[in-house]
Amino acid sequence: MPRLYAYDSETTGLHVVDGDRIIEVALVEITRSPNPRSFHSYVNPDGRQVHPEALAVHGITDEMVADAPTFEDVLEQMLDFIGDDEPEIIIHNAAFDVPFLETGCAEINRAWPDFKIIDTLKLAARHFPGRRHSLDALCGHFRIDLTSRTKHGALVDASLLAQVYLAWFGQGGLDLTAQSVTQVAEDISNLGALNTVLVNNPNGLVSTFPAWAPFLAPAAA
Template identity: 40%
Template sequence: MTRSILFDTETTGLDPDTGDRVIEIAALELVNDLRTENYFHVLINPERDIPAEATKVHGFTLADLEGKPLFADIADEFLAFIGDGKMIAHNAPFDFKFINAELKRAGRPPLDYESRAVDTVIMARKKFPGMPANLDALCRRFNIDLSERGTHNALLDCRLLADVYVELIGGRQRGLGLGNEQTQRTSSEGRVKRKAVTGRTPRPMAPPDEATLARHAQFLETVDNPLWMRE
């Protein structure tokens, strides 16, 4: 079993080196590259103003974040959730830089970008050179529903990116092999659940009646040099 984390942040601006801060973190757990029901999501008080330009992107004002925890208050919980696996993000350098700036400010060790980062922007550009690699464009390419997406929202963006990521690594059949014990167990439980709902057991097909057999024989006489008669 391989566990990884797909995550996204929303911020007060574009550069933590000039004082911009994280205001939202969302992270989804992936097992064998498929999303589970486990996730981490928190809104954060940035301890500074939020420029109007940033609010236009994600919709948050400082009033929305009053009373929310500081990053230092949730740092250990976040680190416990992400563990030590790969960290997948769309434009990973941006999110890693902000998270590491917050971790440093909170007195925690930074995440190692070289060993942990998976950037879906790079993946998309390799797979579709010369084509747009933003999240909206990739969702449209893979027919992923964008109807709920208005302003940027870290949790929704993570869920959309999880679907995009599956497509980028080879499609929705990945990870469904018979060798996957967890997948086999899930599939088996699903079959049992469907059987319980319908209350029916599939029955064998009834043999054809005489009239059907006669029509079939008549049809065969019209077939010229059929494959099943060749030596």
């Protein structure tokens, strides 16, 4: 099974096409371990200033990233952390984060690797129609504590996303009988990261889950 990583970033502003760039990145491995592996770094935006609106959201000042490593250096560290096990990257609102990664790579004549991306914002829109779909809203839905967070940050938000993912798809609620596991195993080779399979939950209801969700390993005793 591929490793799953929750990813988040903070940027100088909202518009990559207008020159905004990444100033903080984080990855948190999605696992039931109480101490998941994580990667975190600030990123030097190569002279670009943090917009006041962005500063109000994440609190990262120009001074905090002035001596940070370059995007190229951070990219190498991220890829070393992720490894070569065909990972899947979980992002909340990938349409925002991925273009920043792709643009940063293009500026150093690299290509962002063709990792599978699972966008929890799109999944939330599908699974919870008519509700709010922000990360904060999902944390509220799954009763994940936000009281310690005063501002957004890549590491804290990636950690929250990992908790949301586990609460959502790894919280139990799956009938892992031999039949259901066999069905998932048969389907998994034909389904992409965002496809779903039907399984029976303990209440006798039919729920949809990503094909790989039942295979999340439980924590070691």
